[in-house]
Amino acid sequence: MxxxxxxxxxxxxxxxxxxxxxxxxxxxxxxxxxxxxxxxxxxxxxxxxxxxxxxxxxxxxxxxxxxxxxxxxxxxKQNHSPLRKEIRRKLLIEEIDQAIVMAHHLQVPGREFLELIQQRMDSFEHKRRANEEHKEK
Amino acid sequence: MNSPTPAIEIKNLAYAYRKAEAVHDLSFRVQPGRCYGLFGRNGAGKTTTMKCLLNLLRPQRGLARVFGLEPGKAEVEVKRRLAYVPDQLAFYPWMTVRETLDYLASFREHWNQKKEQELFDRFGLHPSKRTDALSKGQRTQLALIAAICPEPELLVLDEPTSGLDPIVRREFIETVIGAYQEGHPGSRTILVSTHLIAEFEGLIDEFTIIDQGAAVLTLEADTARERYQRIRARFSQAPPEMELKGALRVRREGRELELIANGGGPPLMESLRKHNPETLTTEALTLEEIFVAALKS
CATH class of the missing domain: 1.10.10.10 (Winged helix-like DNA-binding domain superfamily/Winged helix DNA-binding domain)
Known part of the structure; x- marks a missing residue:
């Protein structure tokens, strides 16, 4: 890479x-x-x-x-975080909170923020699928 | 806490050539395994400082220690464990490249032949060429081979890349990273003085900016880039008058405002945001920009 x-x-x-x-x-x-x-x-x-x-x-x-x-x-490695689930969730929540604070300061309303998250997840999913298809060829 | 003996310690160092004071009350410390930058303009006192570490000059006040030793008293021990690439390279003109390396190796108890070959291949140097027929770039490459093959604990580089073409400069830095830094991390310390800061940006762990013989700023590179920020804001009209406390420099141009902040970035961003800018961006200063900012303010 x-x-x-x-x-x-x-x-x-x-x-x-x-x-x-x-x-x-x-x-x-x-x-x-x-x-x-x-x-x-x-x-x-x-x-x-x-x-x-x-x-x-x-x-x-x-x-x-x-x-x-x-x-x-x-x-x-295969994706296996060594951390327990609640800790993994806690770490993620911290990051999400950061993004929410950021959204507030950039005046991005809640609904738009959620849409953006969905969009970004789709985008990653899309890339992942494209990378997998490429691998199969 | 038991901290390891610093590879280099300079404390209240002063040195004057007749009445011209070159170094004045300079202090800094380099921990083993780090790459330390000494940044300054021409004549700031970088070479004088290095010469005090190598016992080429005796400090007139203060102290210079290498591996905890006094270079004037333990010169052999100090020089056994370090290698120095000076800004003015001098070889015996009648010797070939091969003879020069054999001669220099004869003073060393250890010489890595494999590394020597690797570097010969990389640089494409001809062993049978006389040193007075080498270009400036090739002379630097020869000096670098001579400095790296003994695998010293400390590498002292004085303005190593000034006057070289970009390809040789790039190769020089890659060689320091690859050939020198490969080894036990705790015994690969680098002190490099330069005013060509940008090309060493990724290599520097910590640095001291010196000006007129004294330290102006000492910081970790990552911390420095986090602390020094350029903030740009554009407003719909001329920027409002506001108090911009903590800004090192403010530039106004039409509807735009540019600030340099040293540590006070977040509160400055906050006060700009209150005036509803159309855009508000921030970026870190590079080490070279920090150097300029530190010497201008």
């Missing part, structure tokens, strides 16, 4: 990598069992500190998104 780093986003660089892997997994762009680029070539290509890339991969591993096989590299 191809990563893109934006220093102007104000987000820590390693988190940008973490988020991009998570997004690629959610959209099916990256499939379970598929390999991630190795740390060294990725760091060189993005001209990022090697430790930044290593930190991102360590974070993804502790989140259960990827697994690292010694001598082989890092691979996307």
């Amino acid at each position: 191809l990563f893109q780093i934006n220093f102007k986003s104000g987000m820590p660089v390693y988190l940008q990598l973490v988020d991009q892997v998570k997004a690629a997994a959610a959209s099916g762009e990256l499939k379970p069992g598929e390999a991630l680029p190795s740390i060294r070539p990725l760091a060189e290509e993005l001209r990022l500190n090697r430790n930044t890339v290593a930190k991102a991969y360590a974070e993804l591993e502790s989140l259960g998104v990827i697994e690292s096989l010694p001598g082989k590299g890092c691979f996307l």
Whole structure:
């Protein structure tokens, strides 16, 4: 997969990598069992500190998104969060609350906000299906 | 708390060439395994600071420590564990590339042959070429091979990429990341001085901006980019007069307003929002922009 780093986003660089892997997994762009680029070539290509890339991969591993096989590299795991359901829900609620606060400040009314969520979910579903069809060919 | 001995410690350092004070009360500290940037304009005191770490100059006041050691007293031990790429490269002109590396390797107890070959292949350097026939880019590549093959705990780079073409600069940085940083993370520390900040942006963990020999700003790179923001707002009419506390710089142009904030981004956004702007956006400053902002304010 191809990563893109934006220093102007104000987000820590390693988190940008973490988020991009998570997004690629959610959209099916990256499939379970598929390999991630190795740390060294990725760091060189993005001209990022090697430790930044290593930190991102360590974070993804502790989140259960990827697994690292010694001598082989890092691979996307089957989607099995190691967290209990209530904790997973709690984490999601925090993110949703953030988005609701944002919607309030951007004057996006509740109904429109819900429509947007539906739209975005459809969009991810669409991408995921497209990625799966591509795989079957 | 038992914290590890810093790879570098500079404390209240001062050095003057005759009466011209080059470094004045400078302090910073580099933890092992980090990539530390020393940013400053030409003549800000970066090279003088590095020379104090290498015992090429003796601090007149304050202290300079490398691995907790005093470079003037433990020069051999310090130099055994570090490699230095100076801004002015000097090789014996009559030696070939091969002879130069053999000569430099003879001072080292460890030399990674595999890495040497890897770098030769990457740069396409000819071992039989005399060093006085090398281009500036090739001289830099030779210096980098000589610095990386001993696999030192600390790599000190003084303006390593200035005067080089973009391809060589890119390769230089990729080599530092790939060939040098590969190894035990705790024993791969980098101190790099530069005024070409943009190309080192992704490599820098933490930095100090120095001006006229003193530290102006020391921050973690991620924290800096989070703290320094450019906020842009466009209004339907001329921007209203309002108090913009905490803005480092304000520019007004027609219906637009641009602010640079240092840490006070959210409250500034809040007060702008109250005036119902048509658009309101924010982005982080890059390290180079932060450098300019820090030296201009």
